Amino acid sequence: MTIKIGLLGLGTVGGGVIDILRAQHPAWPVQVTRAAVRHITPARQAQYSNIPLTTDAASVVADSTIDVIIEVMGDVDPTLPLLETALHTGKHVISANKDLIAQHGEELAQLALAQHVGFYYEAAVMGAIPILHTLAHTYPSDQIQRIVGIANGTSNFILTQTSFFGSRYTSALREAQAKGFAEADPTNDVSGLDAAYKLAILTRLAFGVTPTIAQIPRQGIDQKLPDAIIKPLIIAERRGPRQLMLAVGPYVIKPSNPLSGVNGANNAVLISSTNMQDMMLMGPGAGARPTASAVLADLADLVTQIRQGTVPDPYHERTRSAADWQIIAPEPVSTGIPVLA
Ligand SMILES: NC(=O)C1=CN([C@@H]2O[C@H](COP(=O)(O)OP(=O)(O)OC[C@H]3O[C@@H](n4cnc5c(N)ncnc54)[C@H](OP(=O)(O)O)[C@@H]3O)[C@@H](O)[C@H]2O)C=CC1
Numbered sequence: 001m002t003i004k005i006g007l008l009g010l011g012t013v014g015g016g017v018i019d020i021l022r023a024q025h026p027a028w029p030v031q032v033t034r035a036a037v038r039h040i041t042p043a044r045q046a047q048y049s050n051i052p053l054t055t056d057a058a059s060v061v062a063d064s065t066i067d068v069i070i071e072v073m074g075d076v077d078p079t080l081p082l083l084e085t086a087l088h089t090g091k092h093v094i095s096a097n098k099d100l101i102a103q104h105g106e107e108l109a110q111l112a113l114a115q116h117v118g119f120y121y122e123a124a125v126m127g128a129i130p131i132l133h134t135l136a137h138t139y140p141s142d143q144i145q146r147i148v149g150i151a152n153g154t155s156n157f158i159l160t161q162t163s164f165f166g167s168r169y170t171s172a173l174r175e176a177q178a179k180g181f182a183e184a185d186p187t188n189d190v191s192g193l194d195a196a197y198k199l200a201i202l203t204r205l206a207f208g209v210t211p212t213i214a215q216i217p218r219q220g221i222d223q224k225l226p227d228a229i230i231k232p233l234i235i236a237e238r239r240g241p242r243q244l245m246l247a248v249g250p251y252v253i254k255p256s257n258p259l260s261g262v263n264g265a266n267n268a269v270l271i272s273s274t275n276m277q278d279m280m281l282m283g284p285g286a287g288a289r290p291t292a293s294a295v296l297a298d299l300a301d302l303v304t305q306i307r308q309g310t311v312p313d314p315y316h317e318r319t320r321s322a323a324d325w326q327i328i329a330p331e332p333v334s335t336g337i338p339v340l341a
Pocket residue numbers: 008009010011012013014036037038039040055056057071072073074075078096097098099123124125127180181182183184285286287288291
């Protein structure tokens with residue numbers, strides 16, 4: 001049986017999905033039967049000659065022959081109602097959209113469970129790094145104390161280029177855009193908002209609470225920074241039995257910390273827990289192929305579940321209990337930027 005896919009978005013990540021699927025063909029029992037974009041040009045039609053293109057994303061979602069929607073178009077509007085409709089009508093959904101999942105992931109996950117379909121979003125956080133899968137599957141008998149990570153490839157790339165290679169901020173940002181690391185509007189990258197979305201998703205999976213974006217204090221890298229090893233960090237740290245400190249921003253980091261060597265568009269996450277102690281994952285955090293590989297890892301799992309006739313619950317949403325945390329801000333620093341303890 002061929003599993004039919006409707007693709008919403010054919011930009012950096014969507015293009016990467018098609019490139020990898022074409023390279024894998026015919027090993028995967030899947031076929032992209034329609035794709036939605038904003039602009040259809042003859043060059044694009046030629047590049048994707050075997051995929052009918054449309055500018056009407058709703059018509060892809062409404063197509064009753066499609067089994068799976070892969071959403072890589074971004075934004076909350078009109079994406080949220082499109083994905084709600086997809087789930088309501090029994091389609092599985094795979095998304096890379098952190099803006100959407102940080103703010104509506106919980107309700108979409110519950111809707112998917114109620115409709116007995118899969119809702120996957122590994123690609124939304126830290127590109128190729130399987131951090132959501134790791135949080136959901138690796139810590140059932142453990143207690144996570146702290147998550148510290150680099151979750152925005154564009155910011156890390158800019159800081160690497162400016163501090164190691166003497167690039168100017170604006171040319172480093174332009175390079176990040178050209179390489180497909182940055183968002184369509186890079187404001188979210190450099191202001192820390194993109195990292196805050198990712199921290200909100202991680203916090204839900206690691207600590208059982210979804211903070212609002214307003215609850216996450218954030219600083220961007222779009223400010224004058226001192227001459228030191230500085231990394232754009234996300235932090236979620238247990239403080240006592242019910243307090244959770246959340247922060248996003250540039251931190252001075254000691255050379256002995258393994259995160260200090262994570263450069264370019266790489267991301268990394270250092271998870272400290274009671275039993276396992278410190279565990280670090282590192283890898284490409286942005287870009288076409290790394291992000292598309294996370295989308296396709298989700299698709300591979302979904303294909304297995306469909307073939308087995310089981311209902312996917314990739315991040316154990318069914319059994320996760322909601323926790324009652326008081327979200328607190330980090331201690332203010334009197335001058336300069338904070339140092340990671
Ligand atoms: N780039 C990256 O490294 C990563 C991106 N992501 C996330 O993946 C998603 C996609 O990112 P990316 O591929 O970089 O973005 P792009 O801007 O490169 O691609 C977006 C695609 O969606 C299409 N699109 C946008 N709005 C609509 C609409 N209303 N109807 C139909 N098509 C639409 C665009 O069409 P057109 O091309 O015609 O303009 C384009 O093909 C975002 O949510 C992003 O945050 C997640 C992890 C990493």
